Amino acid sequence: MAKIITPRVKKVLKRKLNRKYEFQYLKFLKKPIEKNTILIESTHGRDFSGHVFYMAKQLQEQFSEMSIVVGIKNDKREELEKLFQKHNLHSLKIVDYLSKEYILALATAEYLVNDTTFWDFFNKRPEQTYINIWHGTPLKCLGKDMALDGFGNVQKNFLSADLFVLSNEYTKEKMVTGYNLENISSTKVVVGPSPRNSILFDVKRRQQMRSELNVDDKKVYLYMPTYRDTGTSTAVIEETLAYIDEQLTQNECLFVKLHPFDAEKLTMDLSEFKHIAEYPDGIETYEFLTAVDTLITDYSSIMYDFSCTDRQIILYTYDKEDYYKSRGLYEDVDEYPFAQVETKEELYQEMLYPKMQDINDLTLFKNRFVASDNVNGTKQLLDYVFKNKVNENIIEYSLRNEKENVVFFAGGLWDNGISRAFFNTLNSIDLSEKNYILYVKDRAVKKEHKYKLQELEIPYVLSAGIAQYNFIEGILTYLYLNKEWFGRSIGKKWIEKIIFKMYRRDFRRMFNGLEINQFIHYTGFERSLAAMLSALSGSNIKTSIFYHTDMFEEYEAKRNISMKTLKRTYELVDQLIIVNKELEVRLLENYPNLNNVIVLDNFLGYQEIRELSRESIFTSFLGVPLQYGYAEEIVNDVMGDFNKLKKNNIKAANKFLPTIRKHKLSTKGLFPYVEEHFEELNQGINMPFTGLIDHSSLVKINYNELGYLYGVSKLKLMDDLLNPEIKVFINIGRFDIQKGHDRLIDAFVEINKEYPNTRLVIVAPHGPLKKKTIQQVRNSGVKECITILGGMDNPYSLLRLADAFVFTSLYEGLGLVVFEALAVGTDVITVDIPATTEGIIRGSSIDNPAAVIVENSLEGIIDGWKNYLSDTPVLPPYDFDTQESESLSAWHKIVNEK
Incomplete structure (x- = not known):
């Protein structure tokens, strides 16, 4: 039992037990859909204002047959009840956020409305309609425009939504591109009126609000700064408020609405001011805005909404330079038609003597951001959403194109052969033929590899949360993935039935709304993804898994894969893609009943490799x-x-x-x-x-x-590379048993004794044998002649300058780096691994291969290396063009044949 309940398992169990609502949710997903029921919420229950408030209010008035459930956190419930009582919203049912009643509504309500996201366990059912009405116009960068990962759950919600409601074309452009929705998402984007802005056109409500606030004859200012990620400067706020209060007259008043985190930091009591007051409790923000004459803000999206009133807007940007440096923004507020000030004195002068706004500039701004807003906007939008009533103020867009969606899983994009093969594939195939999409586990790509996401020519989708399962499913899945004996024979059908059902449900959770035509497990190692592909067998999704290396050797050497899980996947997927003929022979010797095998020789990407190899060694070594x-x-x-x-x-x-x-x-x-x-x-x-x-x-x-x-050390290595009297040999591969660095180093010790002008450089970014390998070099007796470098963005200029690449792996699939060396014109000395040898011969000939092929042993490496140095051979070129042509033909079959 102790071996099963590992620290990692304990951590997952603890998380699951702390989120019991997830188990409730799974249970409630079996219940029938509640027709004419709407669950509506905002910001994970932290608030209920803006769009959702005015939608709920209009829903009660317009759709009396609807049962409306509102989710709110317990500490906000009393405040919301008072607000609803004030607005006579008696038919709205308030439930505590994440309570049993809330989870039931999330699982069974026919309609779901949100202005941000639902949590990652949310799994929209086909019978449900999800309307995501985003909460604002973005000035600050979002999605991948802000960070390359970390937004998986937001993206998942957008893909799950049936309608993604936005207030202008500008927001549509930023959201669709920022979250990789273009062409691939089945979500309909609706550009129409902002529900919260309709009240800003209500002249009657403005008069009532001013009367309630007792400011009928006063000029009303509202200071509402945005929250900074590092916190707003309370010192500047306090100094500004103290100064402004001294300047204001009895006919003026300033209300202050700060983010709660900023409000807590204030050291002054706003009630002590003569003309300044804290934002009053119990009043919805946009209702309050009707009473405001001048809005003072900075980088908040509220400026876009308030512009529809034609009243004064002042941007108090005292920290603009620092803010723009620390926070990516789409636009420069200098280009907006609003007064902008940086000091408290300038602020008061603008409040007292407002500059005339350019009418043309303001009109252009409003046409861009609030063109469809009007006093009836909320009703128009709800008529469109719930009654399919067409309105000229509302435009619906389809994002999905006519091409098939093909999803890859390629792991964490490490600096290894499989990642290079994947990117070679993307560089070689016609990316316009399909919608190729990369599925990435959120935050799984290390910092040093994130640039690969940035440079991707295809969209990527991120995971959200962990697999969703009940207690029995969790235990069975863990045992199935981690214990070779479990589910191999006894109870196999029953176990797989439960596990595969769980994986199909979780697949829907992960990719809800993303119509996937083919899913390709490119790395071929990750066991949970392999089990998920097994679960999808027989569905309308074509499933494919790659076979890059001799998995039997891998299992014997490391025991880090589940051969039972992979074998079942090999049996059930539509396509088992093997990267060369030699691997197919070994696989079919062990699993002779497989009838879904396709051989696809890895794309080599030789043209790009040659181009990259032209970089100067001086620049490619920077930062290595x-x-x-x-x-x-x-x-x-x-x-x-x-x-x-x-x-x-x-x-x-x-x-x-x-x-x-x-x-x-x-x-x-x-x-x-x-x-x-x-x-x-x-x-x-x-x-x-x-x-x-x-x-x-x-x-x-x-x-x-x-x-x-x-x-x-790097200067010494560069000098050796450029010295014609020195012979530099190179090996590229992670610190791993498979790569045979131990015998590479042992062989070089013997070579250097006989040929002192030889050097060895190993490029190894990571791996479990790092310390052991470095220690072996220290003890080798030739430590001054060996250099080990970490990961290189571009290793090909180094590879080009080396005299020969020495390949010493114990086993491999293709040994891609061998062919990369051939592509840049560097000689290759390689051990005789069938898959790699067959690939070399296929691009040259059996009588005159393009590389020096030696016996796969320490003695073979030493003898072949010495022979190379004593009589350097003239090796024929490798025929890359034919290889690429054949691979393209096989790829076309993989993605086009049904």
Whole structure:
């Protein structure tokens, strides 16, 4: 039992038990849909104002047959009850957010209305209609425009929605692109009136509101700043309010509405002011706005809404420069037709003597952001949504195009062969033929790899939450995925029936509203995704899983995969895609009854690789982490005199010697070949910016800065790469048993004894054997001749400069990096792995292969390496064009045949 209840399992169980409403939700999903019932909420129950308030109010008035349920957090309930009583909203049923009554409504209500999102466990049923009416016009960047991940649940809600209601075309553009909805989403986007803005046109309500506030004869100001992620400056707010209060007259009053977090930080009591008051309780924001003559804000979207009143707007942007630096914005408020001030004095002057607004500019602004708003806007929108009543103020857009949606899962986009093969595929296939989509587990892509999301030529969707299951489903699924014996024979059908049902339900939760025609598990390893594909067998979704490497060898070496789960997936998916013929032979020897196998030789992407290899080694080495390097003899030579001073002044030595060492590395003649090619650095840095900036401002690196840019080990390696007398050999691959770094290093020890002018560089970004491999190098006796680098954005310029690539893996699928080396013109010495050898021969010939092929053993590596150095062969070129053509033909079959 202890082996089953691991710390990770305990963490998941604790989370599940703390969210018992998820179990309730699963139970209630079995209940029938409640017709004419609407669940309506805002900001996860933290508030109930704006769009949803006015929609609820209009629903009661216009649709008396509807049962309306409002979700609100318990601590806000009393406040909401008073608001509803004030507005005679007696037919609206208030339930505590996440209570049993709320969960029942979420699971069974025919209509669901939200102005933000439902939580990630939400799984819209086909019989439900979900209307998401977004809460504002975005000035601040959203979705991938703000961050490349972290928005999975928001995106999931948009994809799940039947109607995505927005207030203007500008917002449509930002939301659709920011959340990757274009072409792929079945959601209908509705651009129409903002429900909360209709009251701003109600002249009668304005008079009533002013009377209720006892400000009939006063000029009313409202200060409503947006909340900063780091908090608004309460010092500036307090100083400004104290100053403004002294200036205002008896005929003026200023109300202040701050974010609750900012309000808590105030050290002053607003009730002590003569002309300033805190925003009154019990009044809905937009109802209050009817009484306002001048709105003072900054970067809040409320400026867009208030503009429809034609009344004064002042933007108090005292921190604009800092705010724009810390928070991405779509637009510059300088271009808006509102007065903008930066000091309290300027603010008061603008309040006292407002500048005349340019009518044409204001009209253009209103046409852009509030063109469809009017006093009847809420009614028009509800008639459209619930009665299908067409209105000229409302436009509906279909985002979905006619192409099929093909979804890939490609893991965390690590720097490994499978990721490179995936991106090679995207670079090789016709991306306009289908809607290709990448499914990514939210926040699973490490910081150093996120640029790959940014550079993607296809949209991506992010996961939201964890798999949804009841107690029995959770136990069975865990055992099925983690215990090879479980579900293999005894109770197999019963176990799979329960697990697969769970996965089908969770697939709907994850991809609700995203019409998927084909799902491709590209990595082929992730067991839960593999089980989900098994569950989808027989559905209208074509399922495919890739087979990149010898999974039997992988299992024997690491026991980190579930062969039982994968075997079942291989049996049930529509297509089992194997990346070369040799792997197919081994697989069918073990699983002879498979009849869904397709061989697709990996795309090699050779043209792009060749282009990337032309980058200067000076620029490709910038920022590359050094995992291991030894250059003490160089350091001792240049630091001899300074090192002698250590004993006399250790404190000064520790402080200054590292800087002196880096400075001394630019000594003339220390790295002669780097010095000879130094101008490549400036050319490489300036090339991308030439023509974009003034030529006089281009970067100019001085030679004496080299030590600070690279450090001694990388300078030494670059000098060796550029030295024709030195033979540099390279291996690229993660720190893993499979990659055979141990025998690579052992072999190099023997090579370096006989050929001292040889060097070895290993590029290994990550892996479980990192410490062990580095320690082996330290103990090798040739540590000064071996360098280990971390992940490189572009390893191909290094690969091009190396004399030969040495491939020592114990087993592989294709061994993609072998062919990348061939693409840049670097010789290859490779162990005889059937899949890789067959691929080499296919692009050259069996009698004259494009690489040196040696026996797959330590002795074979040493002998082949020595033979290469004693008599360097002239190897024929590899035929990449034929390879790519055949792969494209196979790919066309994979995505087009039913």
